[in-house]
Amino acid sequence: MPTNHRFEPTILREYDIRGVVGKTLGAEDAYAVGRSFATVVLRNGGRRIVVGYDGRLSSPMLEAALVEGLTDGGVDVVRIGLGPTPMLYYAEASMADVDGGIQITGSHNPRDHNGFKFVLGGRPFFGTDIEGLGSMAAAGDWDTGSGRTEERSVLEAYVERLLHGVEGVPKEPLKALRIGWDAGNGAAGPAVELLTSRLPGEHHLLFTGVDGHFPNHHPDPTIEANLADLQALVAREGLDFGVAFDGDADRIGAIDSTGRVIWGDQLLAIFAEDVLQRMPGAAVIADVKASRTLFDRVAQLGGQPIMWKSGHSLVKAKMLETGAPLGGEMSGHVFFADDYFGFDDGLYAAVRLMAATVRLGTPLTDLRTAMPETFNTPELRFPVEESRKFAAIAEVQARLAQSDADMVAIDGVRVTTPDGWWLLRASNTQDVLTARAESERAEGLERLIGQIDAQLALSGLARS
Known part of the structure; x- marks a missing residue:
């Protein structure tokens, strides 16, 4: 050896x-x-x-x-x-x-x-x-x-523990829920089959057979194209909402009854409302990719919003440090430490989404409709050599530090302007830079994207 x-x-x-x-x-x-x-x-x-x-x-x-x-x-x-x-x-x-x-x-x-x-x-x-x-x-x-x-x-004990997520929730509204589940041929499949067989409600399953070729679609629920089968299922069967998982099921994706994607920070806002009703004033952690509307919503609900670095291990560590009962990322990692272990679990998040809609007394589609509408980009990802990606971010940080920019540099660069905010950071899992921007106006979003492109150009890079 x-x-x-x-x-x-x-x-x-x-x-x-x-x-x-x-x-x-x-x-x-x-x-x-x-x-x-x-x-x-x-x-x-x-x-x-x-x-x-x-x-x-x-x-x-x-x-x-x-x-x-x-x-x-x-x-x-x-x-x-x-x-x-x-x-x-x-x-x-x-x-x-x-x-x-x-x-x-x-x-x-x-x-x-x-x-x-x-x-x-x-x-x-x-x-x-x-x-x-x-x-x-x-x-x-x-x-x-x-x-x-x-x-x-x-598996049996794990699924039984997942079912605790609906304990104490009124049974009749739970039984009325009709939900689609897309396992994406990932590792979640057998657990989804067992879980849904024991949950209240009506459940429609897609692609629960584990297959490393991923023959139906790639298991990444943050990419809307990968949710097309789930959207079709929800529309065809008239379901209340649908959930999907990545290849190892530590992330959740969701759509409402109209097929609209409920992004990670929007899910976190729903979970925060549910948790803060029972734990007033608690801290809620979200990563730097999350919408400003989320942080504003947590504060409005009486919680303590904390912005932190992206990365499942980093958020979990911050939750341990702060004692926060809830955390999440745009990528769909959601962490519950109120009645769970504090780790990211897409299946438990799905169960808690059922519980939240019942406890809040509002269908998921209505919860999504009530959220402020903003103009934003998806997470823009473009390849950069591994040896270059962190150096480029450091260059942007150094330039902005010499300006009057309103910058947060806990993970990449997040800049707030009168138009909204933009983010540029290096991925920790792939050889890419990622960018995101959000504004209340379409023309504001264009200006924010222009600022991202200008900074990339100064470092000899461009979005491809």
Whole structure:
């Protein structure tokens, strides 16, 4: 067995490890991840971790190599098999005898991508923690042992815990709900089938068969084209709303009865209204991509809005720091810590959406209609070389710091002007820059986009 290993630097991301299978990521990397993480677990006083994987074609291969690395590193492994990432998080949080967890998943990325998400001691494992795995592997700073493996099934217990999201909610309005569910052939499928068989209401399912080829559409609910099948289902059956999930089901997408997309920050506004009725004055965390109308709405409801960095691990860490019972991102990660564990779970968010509409006494379509209408871009994404993306953002920050711009620089650059606001940041998961802008007027939006383009041009870049 190897005594050390050097990862392709681009796969060590801010809040996970991710690469292209057969190019930047392979079995040898998975083995090294296992050896390094096992060493971290042991040196933190742990002994056993739980491992799961999503439905991608490469996931079983990576899981086998990872487990070999973990056991050679001296930790015992509980293998829970195929399932969504939040099922792995649930297992780590609920099993008293485990000290951490790893999910093999490519999330929403192209089907030839894959990677690893981590949790250690109930807390997100990211940033310098992931950098440390790379340093340990390069130096061969690995403990050695002979760990054992066992298999446990947690799907039944996980689904039962999801059902707690509608406990105490009036049953008759729940039974009247008619909902569409699109699993996108991702890892959520079996859990969606079991969950909906036990939920009140009428449920119509799409693409619950797990298939790493993703034959119907790519599982990324933040792209409206991927919601077309769900929109057609909702229209054909006259449903109240529809929900969709990404490949590992830690993100949710939603549409109302008219087919309108309910974006991540709009969902968070609905959840905030529901939570703040029961927890007045609580903090609600949203990422820098979120609409200003969300932050205004949280304040109007008596809550404490907090803007924070994008990234599921970063938001979870901020929630732990602040004690916030609710957080979310534009990308559809929603985190409940009021009656749940504080991790991002698309399926639990769907259950809580059912509960929220009933408790608020308002159909989802009406909740969406009542929101202020703004002119905004979707998340604009354009490729930039990995070595260039963060440098370009630093250049924009430096230029704006020399001006009188109203700038927030906690994650990229977010600038507020009389027209509204615009954002430019580097993705932590792909070699792209992302931009977003929002205004109350169409002409204001055009001016904001012009400011983004001007800053890109000054750094020798352009949206493609």
